[in-house]
Amino acid sequence: MDGSGDSVVLEAVTRHYGSGDGRVTALDGVTVRFGHGTFTAVMGPSGSGKSTLLQCAAGLDRPTSGRVVVAGQDLGRLSERKLTALRRDRIGFVFQAFNLMPSLTAEQNVALPLRLAGRRPDRHTVRQGLAAVGLGERARHRPAELSGGQQQRVAIARALVTRPAVLFADEPTGALDAGTSREVLHLLRTLVDRHAQTLVMVTHDPAAAAHADRVLFLADGRVRDELTDPDAGGVAARMLRLEASC
Known part of the structure; x- marks a missing residue:
């Protein structure tokens, strides 16, 4: 698996926590690829390994065994310093909690990753980013002055x-x-459609998953099923079938 044309590749990834009788297998030999410019949703029952898959794929957690490649870089071969730099420069994160700095404006929040990387933010680039998420006119507003949806848009920018x-x-x-x-x-x-952004989203919501190109279904740390061109009804039916088999 060379990963050509893929933004992220996981190859036989296993992640154990603990040891002995208390050892828990969060991922069990997962092999999956996320192609450039694709939108993948990841679903599964609680404890299925969704979050661990995301953390290993994003370089936030190192697998017990197996290989993770992001943007052509084998994460297992990177030092902590280089891994931190890769996460900062080549990986984006959006969470349920918006994690915005309340004392900063929308513009300043968007520019924050550049400042933390020691780069001087280009105001035009930052304003373009806000305009791309429909918030070009809210650049000087602080999070408390924005709705939840607007705050999430700032987080995406x-x-x-x-x-x-x-x-x-x-x-x-x-x-x-x-x-x-x-x-x-x-x-x-x-x-994804206009800018060929690669997107991997963990969700529990079939309606949200229906926006993706494909849905991966996890259970007990393994990929159990996959659905392409999903609709909400099809996703919900697969989830019911998966939960019934667990």
Whole structure:
């Protein structure tokens, strides 16, 4: 598996926690690839390994065995310093909690990853990022002056400011109402379709997963099923079948 044309490749990835009788297998020999410019949703029952898969794929956690390649870089061969630099420059993160700095404006929040990397933010680039998520007129507003959906849009703009090879989203609509969730998911879909952004999203919501190109279903640390061109009804049916078999 050379990973050519893929933004992320996991090859026979296993992750154990603990030892002896208390050892827990969070991932059990997972092999999967995420192609450039694709949108993949990851679903599964609680404890299925979704979060661990995301953390290993994003370089936040090192697998017990197996191989993870992101943007052509084998993460297992990188020092902690180089791994930190790769996460900062080539990987974007969006979480359920927006994690914005309350004392900073939207513009300053978006520019923060560049400042932390020791790079002087280009104001035009930052403003472009906010405009791309529909917040060009809210650059000087602080998080408390924005709705939940607008705050998540700022978080997405912040994640994209370094032009990452892949964007990982962990329940990005979990704190939003149904209407706002649809707006954010439409934005994520647009990033994939218009800008060839690679996107991997963990979700529990079949309606959210239906925005993806494919859905991976995990159970007991293994990929148990896959659905391409999903719709919400098909995703919900697969989840019911998966949960019944666990």
